[in-house]
Amino acid sequence: MELRAEFTTEPFRGEGEPPEHAVRAREAAVKAGLTVDFGPLGTTASGDSDALLDALPAIARAALDGGATRFTLQLSAGDGPPVVEPAPQLARLIREVEAQLGSPLADLDRAGKQRAVRLLEERGAFALRKAVVTIASALGVTRFTVYNYLNREH
Numbered sequence: 001m002e003l004r005a006e007f008t009t010e011p012f013r014g015e016g017e018p019p020e021h022a023v024r025a026r027e028a029a030v031k032a033g034l035t036v037d038f039g040p041l042g043t044t045a046s047g048d049s050d051a052l053l054d055a056l057p058a059i060a061r062a063a064l065d066g067g068a069t070r071f072t073l074q075l076s077a078g079d080g081p082p083v084v085e086p087a088p089q090l091a092r093l094i095r096e097v098e099a100q101l102g103s104p105l106a107d108l109d110r111a112g113k114q115r116a117v118r119l120l121e122e123r124g125a126f127a128l129r130k131a132v133v134t135i136a137s138a139l140g141v142t143r144f145t146v147y148n149y150l151n152r153e154h
Contacts, residue, residue, distance in 0.1 A: 004076045005052055005073060006043070006073070006144045018038075025043060025062050028059040031058075032052075033047065037142075039148020042144035042147065049077070087129065090125060093123050114149045132147065
């Protein structure tokens with residue numbers, strides 16, 4: 001069975017390089033052979049359930065040894081996030097971006113998904129209720145990934 005772990009380490013830092021505790025947690029997940037999506041507001045690691053569950057203590061220890069004061073974890077079973085039906089206005093914005101990019105959001109590569117998030121942000125999509133969850137569903141990624149895309153340099 002495939003598992004996905006979404007974790008955050010605190011304290012957060014707004015600008016500059018990611019904090020040591022976040023970097024160490026990411027390195028531990030990579031060392032365990034997990035697929036990792038790293039960003040300033042959280043990290044997603046996925047892989048076989050045994051590999052992921054075995055790696056969690058090392059990931060948590062690496063974060064704490066790196067100075068984390070809090071380690072928050074959410075585990076999900078299955079291949080992807082739940083499907084969310086968008087509100088009409090948000091659905092329209094998603095369709096517009098899909099038309100502009102020439103593909104359903106879920107079919108885009110990582111760079112395309114990052115561009116889609118930027119386009120949706122420019123159109124005000126994230127001001128709408130439940131936008132992050134809905135857009136994450138449309139992209140086929142986690143909400144942490146959407147936050148990470150939002151916080152990347154343009």
